[in-house]
Amino acid sequence: MDDPTRREIFERWRRANPHPTTELRYSTPFELLVAVILSAQAxxxxxxxxxxxLFAVANTPQALLDLGLEGLKSHIRSIGLYNAKAENILRTCRILVERHGGQVPREREALEALPGVGRKTANVLLNTAFGEPTIAVDTHIFRVANRTGIAPGRTPLAVEKRLMEVVPMEFRRDAHHWMILHGRYVCTARAPRCGECLIADLCEYDEKRNGSSKGAGKTIGSG
Incomplete structure (x- = not known):
């Protein structure tokens, strides 16, 4: 895919959804951190x-520590892997209180040192909570980047690095929001809705369905 095609893709996504954001509900960086940890395989x-x-009764590191392990579990039992996630969240809370004054750090190295936080979660925090032009590559973005031809890669890290090379800076802060929404609602894993795709005429997917090569239709959804 050439650069003008990529630019047109992001221009269309921006026109359809000028201010995309995560669908996780949060009001502070710490609430977002907890939500993203919980969102793995959920x-x-x-x-x-x-x-x-949970946040109605405890939405700071110290408040969650005071709630305790069983108290935290009682709020998140509906979430997959809640036992391990609860332990990681409380370990993270302890580190935040003891090393960071109860605040979520803005540095990648410090974020990735927190239990339950890997590169993807760190990128989400840096981007969504702190406004950095990072791109978090989840399964949706990995699929969209490869299927469309925007940024093919064999691993999430390879896709992330390629996206950081080819996505114009003006789109970079919002890129992963547009791509995750596109993957979640249009470019789905098993039955991509190519006939309703905003970028079908620009996409390099060789199995486009429903005669979609003429493009436009529904947008990627609201942010």
Missing amino acids: TDRGVNRATEG
Whole structure:
């Protein structure tokens, strides 16, 4: 895929959704951190249901430590792998209180040192909480980047590095939001909705369905 085609793709996504953001509900960087840890192998909708009650009673590192392991588990039992996630969240809370004054750090190295936080989660925090032009590559973005030809790569890290090379800076902060929404609602894994795709005429997917090569239709959804 050439650079003008990539630019047109991101121009279309921006026109359709000028201010995309995560579908996780949060009001502070710490709430976002907890939500993203919980979101692994879980839906954003399911995480939002759990955190609505949790954050009403405890939404700071110290408050979660005071709530305790069983108290935390009682709020997140509906989330997959909740036992391990609860332990990681409380270990993270302890580090935040003891090393960072109860605040979520803005440095990648410090974020990735937190239990339950890898490169993808760090990128989400840096981008969504702190406004950095990072790109977090999840399964949706990995699929969209490879299937469309925007940034092919064999691993999430390879895709991330390629995206950081080819996505124009003006789109970089919002790129992963547009791509995750596109992958979640249009360019789905098993039955991509090519006939309703905003970028079908620009996409390099060689199995386009429903005669979609003429493009435009529904957008990627709201942010």
